[in-house]
Amino acid sequence: MIFTDKELVVDGLKTYFDTRAGLVKAVDEVSFKLSSGKILGLVGESGSGKSVTGLSVMGLVDPPGFVVDGKIIYQNEDILSLTDKELRRFRGAHIAMIFQDAMMSLNPVLRIDTQMVETLKAHQNISHRAALSQAAEALTQVGIPDPQRRLKSYPHQFSGGMRQRVAIAIAMLNDPAFIIADEPTTAIDVTIQTQILYEIQKLCSQKGTGLLWITHDLTVVAGLADEVAVMYAGKIVEQGSVDNVLDRPLHPYTTGLIKSVPAHNRRGQPLNSIQGMAPSLVDLPPGCSFRERCPRANGLCLEDPMFSTPLPEHNVRCHHPHTEHGGVE
């Protein structure tokens, strides 16, 4: 397949929430790059800021949240400088988003065809009939049988997996260059998850769509993504190719995450869990926010670690990265 290479560059993104309890730095200096046809996995636990990162790129952060700094460059244009009207035209056409719960993102009182035609007409000058046939085609592409009949259905008439396919079909309608997927398979059974991953993978490789896959599940990222970024307390703490990060994790948090997942050959043995829990992001003290839970922490960690590149194309934000070990056993 031939497609023009595009890039979406997020540089030094900061999204803060000014709450009554204090300032919450939900996204703090996050930088990454998406390229056509590539999949970046953004991994983190609840409250790490991964979803807010996705929403910030889409310009969907509501007050009290504000993007306070950073750039999001798409085709030499900073998305953050767009007016609301320009942004509305841009969203959905160039970058689309898939949410975790398709029941929440689809309108329950409108039929699927209405919602799909609306999406097409918002960005293209297209007749109703042409829009309908394009919608039916989109449903076929995501593996929904009998699309003509299914177009007449309401969201509640679909199963969870089918609804998520509809959400994917809607996201793909205007052939966006990039898709941001926020935990789209989290509440879904493993067999249906594989079906969704299959459809997403097929669409990305056929159409050259670049994908940001936001998830808490490192094992899915292992199978799907080309690159991975690990988030903790609003910051990306490690970034690199999937093979580098999973085989030779540098950050103690990444190591802990990998060891927390039950592995095939360690049945019944205690898991190497990470002690404690993630800190509250309200008025987070300076320094490495992982230090309270980190086995390697010392006085140095009271200072914010900078991004370093101890291994080629493998970045980490840590004073004591695991550069010495030969991998996670």
Added chain:
Amino acid sequence: MNGKVDKPMIELCNISKRFIKKLDIVAKMVSKLGFSISEEVVHALDNINLKVYKGEVVGIAGESGCGKSTLGRIVAGVLEPSEGKIFYNGHDLKSLDQNESKRVAIQIQMIFQDPFSSLNPRMKVREIIGEAPIVHGIIKSTELDQYLNNLMPICGLKPSYKNRYPHQFSGGQRQRIAIARSLAVNPEFIVCDEVVSALDVSIQAQILNMFMEHRRKFGFASLFISHDLSVIEHVSDRVIIMYLGRIVEEATTENLFKRPLHPYTQALFDEIPSFKKRHINFSPIKGEVPSPFLPPSGCHFHPRCSKKMEICRKEEPKTIIVDTDRLVKCHLF
């Protein structure tokens, strides 16, 4: 396991559970007029036989709607089976008098998936954990503080938390409270229904470690229900795979994960994501779990099965014993 000589602690014999959607008033009137409208029936469980021995952890896996939670609830006594018998240490639960069945009831505890809805928001932690042991006369109410001071630390909770309310805790800590509540009555058997599904990976590991440590320490048996096969493999001694209300395969964890026999189990295992599987081309099982209102004829799995034969559509396969200790419900065997 199956070859064991001792009596099972819990034995389910031919348990079936049907949920019936009653006719509404309009449908009732219409049917009185002579039109045939039948009630909708879901066969949540269909002829389940299961034994759990003392100290054993039996994992139950399957997709949503396969009946695994219904099975857990029936064992825990939350639901009544429509048909079949449950034996506890050889006694038919139906034949027990009120006092005896109360005694059995506290021996079987249950921990639920969602720690946000399973804890009463108006009760303090001390009441949540302390209510059952006091009511059942395990401790006197004056001994409660001492009891909590011993119990809470082993569940990873500071005893000073006992006057707090559930909303003051995170999801992981709430699940610890739920575990402490179940352990407070020294149960012999704990039904764990998706206890780690709602938790983050790092917290999930902490809870699994605690579960396995307590199991060694207290020696309770457990029915561990989860859709996450790697979690099931990690904690269970024996595993049961369910599909649309039926047990399709049962084996020791080691045998099952080394060599799954049923085509459904094989397909499920192929789809477990893992760190080892990199940059894969996903190849899914076709189709979805059919509606339990209208299960397919014969073997429920046949519309999705890659090895289906003519007979699969017509006849329900029998449960067959393979290699002396495993059961599989498939026409291939």
